[in-house]
Every structure is written in C-alpha cells, then in structure tokens.
Amino acid sequence: MNKAVSYHFTGIKGTGMSALARVLKGSGFMVQGSDVEKHFFTEDGLVEAGISIYPFSPDNIQPGMTVVLGNAFPDDHPEVLRAKELNDPVIRYHEFLGEWIKKFTSVAITGSHGKTSTTGLMSHVLSDNIETSYLIGDGTGQGVPGSEYFVLEADEYREHFLAYHPDYAIFTNIDFDHPDFYHNIEQVYDANRQFAEQVKKKVIAYGDDPLLARLQDLRDIWYYGFKETDDIMAKNIMRETTGSTFDVYVKDEYYGRFHIHQFGDHNILNSLAVIAFCYFEGFPAEVVAESFKTYHGVKRRFNDRPVGSNVVIDDYAHHPQEIKATIQASRQKYPDRKLVAIFQPHTYSRTKALLTQFAAALDHADEAYICNIFASAREQDHHEVSSQDVIAKMTIPAQLLTMDDVNKLLDYENAVLLFMGAGDVMKYAHQYEALLTTK
Numbered sequence: 513m514n515k516a517v518s519y520h521f522t523g524i525k526g527t528g529m530s531a532l533a534r535v536l537k538g539s540g541f542m543v544q545g546s547d548v549e550k551h552f553f554t555e556d557g558l559v560e561a562g563i564s565i566y567p568f569s570p571d572n573i574q575p576g577m578t579v580v581l582g583n584a585f586p587d588d589h590p591e592v593l594r595a596k597e598l599n600d601p602v603i604r605y606h607e608f609l610g611e612w613i614k615k616f617t618s619v620a621i622t623g624s625h626g627k628t629s630t631t632g633l634m635s636h637v638l639s640d641n642i643e644t645s646y647l648i649g650d651g652t653g654q655g656v657p658g659s660e661y662f663v664l665e666a667d668e669y670r671e672h673f674l675a676y677h678p679d680y681a682i683f684t685n686i687d688f689d690h691p692d693f694y695h696n697i698e699q700v701y702d703a704n705r706q707f708a709e710q711v712k713k714k715v716i717a718y719g720d721d722p723l724l725a726r727l728q729d730l731r732d733i734w735y736y737g738f739k740e741t742d743d744i745m746a747k748n749i750m751r752e753t754t755g756s757t758f759d760v761y762v763k764d765e766y767y768g769r770f771h772i773h774q775f776g777d778h779n780i781l782n783s784l785a786v787i788a789f790c791y792f793e794g795f796p797a798e799v800v801a802e803s804f805k806t807y808h809g810v811k812r813r814f815n816d817r818p819v820g821s822n823v824v825i826d827d828y829a830h831h832p833q834e835i836k837a838t839i840q841a842s843r844q845k846y847p848d849r850k851l852v853a854i855f856q857p858h859t860y861s862r863t864k865a866l867l868t869q870f871a872a873a874l875d876h877a878d879e880a881y882i883c884n885i886f887a888s889a890r891e892q893d894h895h896e897v898s899s900q901d902v903i904a905k906m907t908i909p910a911q912l913l914t915m916d917d918v919n920k921l922l923d924y925e926n927a928v929l930l931f932m933g934a935g936d937v938m939k940y941a942h943q944y945e946a947l948l949t950t951k
Contacts, residue, residue: 513541513612515542517541517542517578518542518543518574518576518577518578519536519541519544519578519579520545520546520573520591521533521543521544521546522546522579522581522585522589522592523584523585524546524547524558524563524565524582525545525547525552525554525555526547526554526583526584526605527554527649528582528583528605528609528649528667529545529580530554530555530557530651530653531554531647531651531652531653532609532612532647533561533563533653534557534563534653534655535645535646535654535655536655537561537563537655538561538653538656538657539655539656539657540655540657543563544563544564544565544572545558545563545564545566546569547567548567554651557651557652557653568590569590569591570590570594573591573600575598577595577598578603579591579595579600579601579602579603580603580604580608582605583604583605583672604675605672606667606675606676607675609675612662613676614677615662616660616661616662617660617661617679617680618661618664619662619663619679619680619682619789620665620676620678621634621664621666621785622673622682622683622684622704623668623684623686624668624684624685624687624688624689624833625684625689625778625834626781627666628648628649628828629774629779629782630682630684630782630785630786631647631648631649631663631664631665632650632652632807633783633786634663634786635663637786637790637795637800637807638661640803640806641795641803642660642661643658643660643661644659644661644663645659645661646662646664647663648663649665649667664676664678666678666681668690668703668704669690669693670693671706673703674703674706676707677710677711677712678712679711679712680711680716680789681707681711681716682788682789683718683721684782685721685723685833686701686704686723686724687700689831689862691862691866692859692861697723700723701723704723704724708727708730708733713732714732715730715732715733716733716736716785716788716789717734717735718735718737718781719736719737719739719742719743720737720738720739734792736781736788737784743763744760744784744788745760746758746759746760749780751775751844753847755771755775756774756775756779757769757771758780760784760787762788762791767797768787768798768800769801770783770797770800770801770804771804772804772807773804773805774841775842775844775845776837776844777840786800787800814827814841814842815827816845819929819944820925820948822927822928823846823849823927824929824945825838825930825931826931826938826941827932828932828934830858830862830932830933830934831862831866832866832869832872833873835855835873835874835876835932836876838932839851839853839876839930842928842930846928849926849928850878850879850924850927851878851879851928852878852879852880852928852929853877853879853880853930853932854880854881854883854913854921854932855870855874855880855881855883855933855937856884856885856933856935856937857870857883857885857886857899857902857933858933858935859885859886859888859891860891860894860897861891863885863899863901863902864897868905870902871906874906874910875907877930879909881910881911881912881920882900882910882911882912882913883899883937883940885897885899886934886937899912915943918940918943919947921944922944929944
C-alpha cells in the first residue's frame, strides 16, 4: 500500500466497493472511482467522504494508478484494458480486501443470512470502545488510522470469501442462496468448510444449523444459540415491543444481561455472535451491553417509519428464511396490526429454485402483494418462472403488484406494509407515499 498512489475503483457504487473506497479514504489514501450515472444509495456516502465519481471511461485511468475492479465487471472492461496498456496494477475487490485485513486483528462475518446486520452490530460495539475500521455490506465503510481491529462482511458468492484469512470468523448459517453459481447445498458447505479452515484463531458458529454442526471437528470452534449444548447461550429471554432482553452464559457461567432494540430471534442470535467475540477479546459484559443501547441497525434492514396511519418497513430480505425472520420481527414489534407483505423476488434462478419455500415464507403474513421479478445484471429471463408462480402456491390472499396499480395499497389503515427484496422494491413504497400525499 502506497499513499502516493491513486486508487481507482471501477464500479465504485457497488455496496462492497463503496465501503472499501471509504475505508481507504478514511485511512489517508487517494481514492476516486467510476460507475454508471444512475443514482444509487451508496453514492451519498461516497460524496460525503469527498470521493470523486466519474462515468465509466478509459480516460479515467492514468499512469501510476492502482485499479480496484468490482466483481460485477469483466476483465475486458474498457478501464481494465486501459490499465493494462499503462501497466497499472489491476486487482479484484475481494483479493484487495484479503491483503488489506492482514494488518489488523480481523473478524469476518459470513452466512447466507444475517451477515450485514451482524457486521453492523460488531462494528458499532468495537468502534464504541476502541479504534476500529470496518466494511459493511450496506455500503458503509470506515477507515481509522492506527486501528487495531478490522471488521468485514465476507460474502460466499462465487467463493469470494476464500480470499480472506481472518483471525476470527462468525458463521451465521449455511443455506442455498446462489443457484446461479452453486449447484447444490453440498457445494455451499464445501466452500464454507474451506473458509473455516483458513481462520487463524477461533470460529464462532450458530449451533442450531445442521451444516455448521458438521464443522465441530475444527480445532477451535465455539457454538452460540438457545440450546443447553451451545457454548455461548441466551437464556431467560423477554421478547417485547421495545426489543429483546436476555442473559448470556459462556460454558454454563453467567456473563451478563443484555437488551437490544432489534426484534426477532435472528437479532438475538446476531447479538450472541458479537458477544462471543467480545468475550474472547476481553471486553467486559457491561461495556458491550452499554454499546448495544445505542445501536439502531444498518441500511435496508428492518427500517420502519410511520406513514399516515400505517407503518412502512424497508427490508433487504430476499430469501425465504430472511422473509420468515423479518415477518417474525414485525409481529413482535407490531403485534396488533395487520401485516401486509410486498415482496419483489430477486433473480430468476433463485425464484425458480426456491419457489415453494418463498410461498410458504410469505404465507406467514396476513396478505401479500408480489412484484415482478427483479432482473439482476448477472442473468437473463428465460421465461421459466414468474411472480405469478409464487402467488399460485400461496394460501393467504395474494396478488401481483405493478407500478401502475400501487393505489391498491391506499385501502389499508393501521397496518404494517412490509416492503422486502434485494432489488428496487422501495420504488413501490415511494410511489405509495406519493399517492397517499396526493390523496
């Protein structure tokens, strides 16, 4: 790493790329980037950090730069070809990050679900008490010169996390979430197993996941959860409309009592994972508990707000397990309101592979609207599946929702409108709010 070198991020508006750019900028490096001219929510943080963003062009690449290439872009991207002409180094996002974390005591959080929320909580607790740099999958990143710790979200997609050799790793679960790359769940397990074997110190894993249970032969693995057999266990749980309170025991010894403002069992489990790491690193329980009180979540993870007489929730849930968890959290916080799920499926391959599971998860709501499938840039529509196929398998009242008929949602009063998806589902929420204002 050289502070005399300018680092150019090709595809800087991606969530991981924007976070990494902010880490480097905060650490004192010269950073710029390029992307499409469409506005993304990650752009605001980049502008705030003083990072210049340009439209894609080979002219962005100058002699002596290092190009960090987003994983969504091919090796023959015009900016990459220009860098090669100039003999400028080009390095993929995950490979760059794998080198970067070697300077710190690093903790990587992985899992098919929950990694962004857990990374956000871990980053908050550590930053509250010690100099910490971090990279979160919601596009948030912070670089602090002289940091002792680095917290990172480690994505299993295309085995990118195998570029990392962290000191600690947290595994929230193993699930089948990327059918466009992995052919079956065993391939997902094998990748996670390899990553776990690369961890230098301790593996912290959710104890009730059957695939994670198969890692128990690792040299230093600790399980967290609700069972008596777990090494780090939550007991005496109180689930209320203000959050959840619970005691934590480590190897049957009382560690402390904690309260979180978040809802649902999945957030208790995420907190347990963070508590486990803090225990190993010697943080007193009361210090961790105090930091929990000031944590209010990450972007697009159960972000709720009143709109008229209703409550609108924005959540990234795009897998059946995430949908069930988010609905459970909504029930805990708003037990007396009708729950209306507005879900936008993300990728054709995922919708096709998990069609029955999506329908079953959405059936936990009272009513549902299914938007057309969000077309990811990484695949094409072969017309093998549609949102109507999800609706056909559901048992609660459900119908298709398009931007032309969002006015259907105006009929609800004192309800929870839960907008879920990894695409641009919030455009439906914004349209609903505009119509409500006009009305």
